[in-house]
Amino acid sequence: MYYLGQPQFGWVRESYCAVYRYYGVISYYETYDIFFNLVSRFSVYRLRKIATAWVAAEQAIGDYIPIETVQAALDGLVVPGRFEVLREEPLLMIDATHNPQAAEYLKMAMEDRFSFSTTSDGATRVNELDTLVLGILADKDARGIIDILTPMFNNLVVTQSTSHRAIPAAELADMVEAYDGRRPVVCATIEEAMAYVESLGVSAMYTGSITVAGESKVVYLQEYAK
Numbered sequence: 001m002y003y004l005g006q007p008q009f010g011w012v013r014e015s016y017c018a019v020y021r022y023y024g025v026i027s028y029y030e031t032y033d034i035f036f037n038l039v040s041r042f043s044v045y046r047l048r049k050i051a052t053a054w055v056a057a058e059q060a061i062g063d064y065i066p067i068e069t070v071q072a073a074l075d076g077l078v079v080p081g082r083f084e085v086l087r088e089e090p091l092l093m094i095d096a097t098h099n100p101q102a103a104e105y106l107k108m109a110m111e112d113r114f115s116f117s118t119t120s121d122g123a124t125r126v127n128e129l130d131t132l133v134l135g136i137l138a139d140k141d142a143r144g145i146i147d148i149l150t151p152m153f154n155n156l157v158v159t160q161s162t163s164h165r166a167i168p169a170a171e172l173a174d175m176v177e178a179y180d181g182r183r184p185v186v187c188a189t190i191e192e193a194m195a196y197v198e199s200l201g202v203s204a205m206y207t208g209s210i211t212v213a214g215e216s217k218v219v220y221l222q223e224y225a226k
Helices: 044-061 067-075 100-113 142-152 169-180 190-200 210-223
Strands: 010-016 020-026 031-037 084-087 092-094 116-118 124-126 131-134 155-158 204-207
Touching: 084 210, 092 210, 100 142, 124 142, 131 142, 131 190, 131 210, 142 169, 155 169, 155 190, 190 204, 190 210, 204 210
Parallel strands: 092 204, 131 155, 131 204
Antiparallel strands: 010 020, 020 031, 084 092, 116 124
């Protein structure tokens, strides 16, 4: 439950049906039921931000917001580069994670939305996303990002964006191997990385920097979107 001021405002319950999860919401003025598709873009931390915006809007207008208005707004809302789904099958996602704090939020979002399995060697891997495609900028805490994200994925690919600040893919591969223990596939460009992943037909998350998320979306839309 999320609180903001008095009286209480927040997500007070969560339930599931075959296709949707829904939240009972109490605001300053009204109680609502909000529905989200089970493959929703919204994670728990994103819902907190929605709650903040919601109560601020109600306070600004001095009245409740009709549930139909809220539901319609959320149904059509896309936050570019934040847990963004570019394709459902095989699942292809991007996220603008660029520091350990954002990596923790991404991990939370994945734990909230996906299932995990334990491998024979005791590692915990996400089931719905096979491959992590990772590119990090040189002025960021690369080890912090690697330590949080790489253990969740079965397969690892490192790449680099066109930014002059990008860690060279070969150098990043050495870092991943040192910290994770596995040698990732090295792709010198995002185009090469996506071509490799698409040739395998597996699901993937492209992340590690804002530039990786943005360039991956451009490459996908130009080369692979139908």
